[in-house]
Amino acid sequence: MLDDRKLAVLRAIVEDYVSTNEPVGSKALAERHNLKVSPATVRNDMAALEDEGYITQPHTSAGRVPTDKGYRLFVDRLSQVKPLSGAERRAIETFLAGAVDLDDVVTRTVRLLAQLTRQVAVVQYPTLTRSTVRHVELVPLSDRRVMLVLITNTGRVEQRAVELPEVVEDARIAHLRAVLNACLDGCGLSSVPELVADLPERLPAEDRPAVATILSVLLETLVERHDEKIVFAGAANLAGADFTIGLRDVLEALEEQVVLMRLLGETSSDTPSALTVRIGSENPYLRGTSVVATGYGSGDNQLARLGVLGPTRMDYPVTMGAVRAVARYVSQILAAS
Amino acid sequence: MLDDRKLAVLRAIVEDYVSTNEPVGSKALAERHNLKVSPATVRNDMAALEDEGYITQPHTSAGRVPTDKGYRLFVDRLSQVKPLSGAERRAIETFLAGAVDLDDVVTRTVRLLAQLTRQVAVVQYPTLTRSTVRHVELVPLSDRRVMLVLITNTGRVEQRAVELPEVVEDARIAHLRAVLNACLDGCGLSSVPELVADLPERLPAEDRPAVATILSVLLETLVERHDEKIVFAGAANLAGADFTIGLRDVLEALEEQVVLMRLLGETSSDTPSALTVRIGSENPYLRGTSVVATGYGSGDNQLARLGVLGPTRMDYPVTMGAVRAVARYVSQILAAS
DNA sequence: ACTTGGCACTCAGGAACACAGAGTGCTAGA
DNA sequence: TCTAGCACTCTGTGTTCCTGAGTGCCAAGT
Numbered sequence: 001m002l003d004d005r006k007l008a009v010l011r012a013i014v015e016d017y018v019s020t021n022e023p024v025g026s027k028a029l030a031e032r033h034n035l036k037v038s039p040a041t042v043r044n045d046m047a048a049l050e051d052e053g054y055i056t057q058p059h060t061s062a063g064r065v066p067t068d069k070g071y072r073l074f075v076d077r078l079s080q081v082k083p084l085s086g087a088e089r090r091a092i093e094t095f096l097a098g099a100v101d102l103d104d105v106v107t108r109t110v111r112l113l114a115q116l117t118r119q120v121a122v123v124q125y126p127t128l129t130r131s132t133v134r135h136v137e138l139v140p141l142s143d144r145r146v147m148l149v150l151i152t153n154t155g156r157v158e159q160r161a162v163e164l165p166e167v168v169e170d171a172r173i174a175h176l177r178a179v180l181n182a183c184l185d186g187c188g189l190s191s192v193p194e195l196v197a198d199l200p201e202r203l204p205a206e207d208r209p210a211v212a213t214i215l216s217v218l219l220e221t222l223v224e225r226h227d228e229k230i231v232f233a234g235a236a237n238l239a240g241a242d243f244t245i246g247l248r249d250v251l252e253a254l255e256e257q258v259v260l261m262r263l264l265g266e267t268s269s270d271t272p273s274a275l276t277v278r279i280g281s282e283n284p285y286l287r288g289t290s291v292v293a294t295g296y297g298s299g300d301n302q303l304a305r306l307g308v309l310g311p312t313r314m315d316y317p318v319t320m321g322a323v324r325a326v327a328r329y330v331s332q333i334l335a336a337s
Numbered sequence: 338m339l340d341d342r343k344l345a346v347l348r349a350i351v352e353d354y355v356s357t358n359e360p361v362g363s364k365a366l367a368e369r370h371n372l373k374v375s376p377a378t379v380r381n382d383m384a385a386l387e388d389e390g391y392i393t394q395p396h397t398s399a400g401r402v403p404t405d406k407g408y409r410l411f412v413d414r415l416s417q418v419k420p421l422s423g424a425e426r427r428a429i430e431t432f433l434a435g436a437v438d439l440d441d442v443v444t445r446t447v448r449l450l451a452q453l454t455r456q457v458a459v460v461q462y463p464t465l466t467r468s469t470v471r472h473v474e475l476v477p478l479s480d481r482r483v484m485l486v487l488i489t490n491t492g493r494v495e496q497r498a499v500e501l502p503e504v505v506e507d508a509r510i511a512h513l514r515a516v517l518n519a520c521l522d523g524c525g526l527s528s529v530p531e532l533v534a535d536l537p538e539r540l541p542a543e544d545r546p547a548v549a550t551i552l553s554v555l556l557e558t559l560v561e562r563h564d565e566k567i568v569f570a571g572a573a574n575l576a577g578a579d580f581t582i583g584l585r586d587v588l589e590a591l592e593e594q595v596v597l598m599r600l601l602g603e604t605s606s607d608t609p610s611a612l613t614v615r616i617g618s619e620n621p622y623l624r625g626t627s628v629v630a631t632g633y634g635s636g637d638n639q640l641a642r643l644g645v646l647g648p649t650r651m652d653y654p655v656t657m658g659a660v661r662a663v664a665r666y667v668s669q670i671l672a673a674s
Numbered sequence: 675a676c677t678t679g680g681c682a683c684t685c686a687g688g689a690a691c692a693c694a695g696a697g698t699g700c701t702a703g704a
Numbered sequence: 705t706c707t708a709g710c711a712c713t714c715t716g717t718g719t720t721c722c723t724g725a726g727t728g729c730c731a732a733g734t
Contacts, residue, residue, distance in 0.1 A: 023697090059715065060715090063698095238588070239584045240585065251576055375678050377677075398724095689721085694717090694718105703707085
């Protein structure tokens with residue numbers, strides 16, 4: 001049904017449309033790409049492609065525009081991810097290497113990705129779930145308040161002030177800190193709940209209320225924060241782009257953590273580093289936009305996801321190349337620290 | 338030159354234009370506000386106001402629109418800050434009270450302000466400079482790396498990984514931590530540099546390289562971060578608004594910390610809690626936008642600034658009321674914790 | 675001296691219209 | 705199966721005309 005030439009025509013249509021942002025006609029197509037056939041032949045092929053739903057025309061007498069289905073075929077079979085240039089690679093490397101802490105890594109990553117792709121970049125903070133405890137710190141703030149600080153092996157620091165039900169001496173706090181660290185150091189975050197389950201019983205009865213309070217805050221911190229934090233950059237790139245939906249909707253979605261999470265999607269467990277591409281209506285949460293995303297993290301230790309969001313009409317090969325490259329570099333950086 | 342009635346006309350023009358977004362003519366003006374004079378009289382007044390540069394007409398035969406100078410006069414002399422409704426106050430209070438830590442306070446504040454004003458809200462993190470040290474923590478990560486965590490009395494936590502020049506035993510780290518805390522606890526951040534100046538000399542020679550490294554990172558943390566962090570929310574509200582400059586420029590400015598800082602401006606030292614209003618071209622960094630900002634923090638302890646950014650055509654009384662109210666509430670919350 | 679009604683004037687924005695140009699589908703021939 | 709030619713269908717653009725809102729000014733009224 002779709003011979004090689006028809007596929008070539010589709011590819012040419014996608015490429016031309018992406019670069020010019022105008023419906024592409026048979027004549028221009030036959031000229032710009034040397035297809036070695038006449039415009040009339042191209043027209044026939046286009047008619048076939050339209051029948052199959054890969055392209056469409058905005059109005060009766062205009063050129064053709066790819067449909068979501070057309071982009072899908074293009075991404076799956078007609079294009080290959082375009083690697084970055086050497087200069088770009090070096091720029092990424094030096095830019096990311098300058099990061100001083102986890103916050104900085106994430107901030108730099110998201111800006112970098114936005115700049116490279118000229119789209120909106122989205123980066124999820126490394127999830128706590130797969131991390132391990134590096135250190136738990138309890139800092140007395142006043143008689144009845146302590147600051148709970150949780151440091152993970154990915155360099156992430158979570159902090160929460162805890163209001164104690166009664167006055168607790170500093171020495172007891174210090175003891176509890178020692179117990180907690182002995183118990184949790186190096187353990188996966190997901191195993192924390194069971195590890196602390198019997199902790200109150202192993203301590204003097206008088207400490208139990210305070211301990212219970214602290215532990216409940218600790219557990220809250222684990223579950224509530226474990227994958228909520230997510231940032232974006234490059235909103236300015238939306239100004240030029242034209243979406244089928246309103247710009248307002250896109251901006252609103254960007255400020256909703258929950259929506260952003262869904263947009264990035266979930267890392268498939270079997271091929272964690274694969275690129276996910278959602279095109280237009282394939283994307284149930286924000287129609288009319290495309291999302292290119294991937295997991296990051298080194299090897300078996302997948303940390304979270306990152307990607308970019310843009311109009312359906314985007315340069316998929318380049319975008320995919322940038323997303324993949326950035327994911328690799330940031331994985332390296334995080335593995336090293 | 339400008340009698341009371343002319344001022345009333347100007348006020349009416351500003352109010353009408355803000356609510357309708359259309360140039361306002363003499364007839365509609367005389368009707369809607371009961372000025373008790375005829376349209377012809379209003380026209381004369383408008384001509385005078387135009388001569389003075391307070392209003393202008395987009396084209397020869399259209400109504401009048403306030404100029405930046407007109408808005409300025411309106412804000413300074415013709416309007417008074419509009420207080421929030423009781424319901425709004427209660428909503429603010431409960432929403433902010435639910436915050437669990439400093440990050441959360443700032444995030445909630447900026448969202449709240451964006452929602453109340455339907456503009457872009459900008460909040461600067463409490464500056465370190467005026468804060469005091471609550472605790473310094475050194476956590477050994479490996480043989481030659483420690484995590485430096487600085488906790489301030491405002492609840493802010495700064496963390497940096499430090500690469501040591503040589504292997505240092507945990508016991509020495511613990512000792513250094515004790516020394517640091519003894520030396521710095523409760524001190525203002527601005528006095529930290531002098532307080533640690535002679536620290537290396539008071540410690541064993543063998544520790545000095547490590548101590549020097551740690552201190553340099555500590556000082557870096559103080560100066561580099563002391564007022565850089567700033568967040569915004571409500572970018573979606575820009576979608577409807579029409580700026581004289583491009584939407585792209587505004588979005589770009591929002592992502593540039595430095596520009597945002599300049600937009601918020603500096604707290605005047607004599608009246609720290611005063612509202613600053615910059616209208617259109619008065620604003621050198623982003624023409625065509627207006628900024629309503631104020632400092633926050635309790636009394637003599639001014640922490641940082643917050644405000645909103647919007648089109649020149651904004652409802653200044655309401656916006657000013659919201660900014661002032663939110664600043665007060667967030668000051669309260671921070672003072673309590 | 676200020677206010678008001680009247681009146682001529684200006685100009686943006688919309689409707690109606692024609693037209694050029696790009697692009698198509700179809701058919702007949704190579 | 706491809707190609708050339710041709711009639712057809714649109715969109716977008718430019719032109720013209722017209723209406724209506726709004727103004728500025730002048731002369732009369734208070």
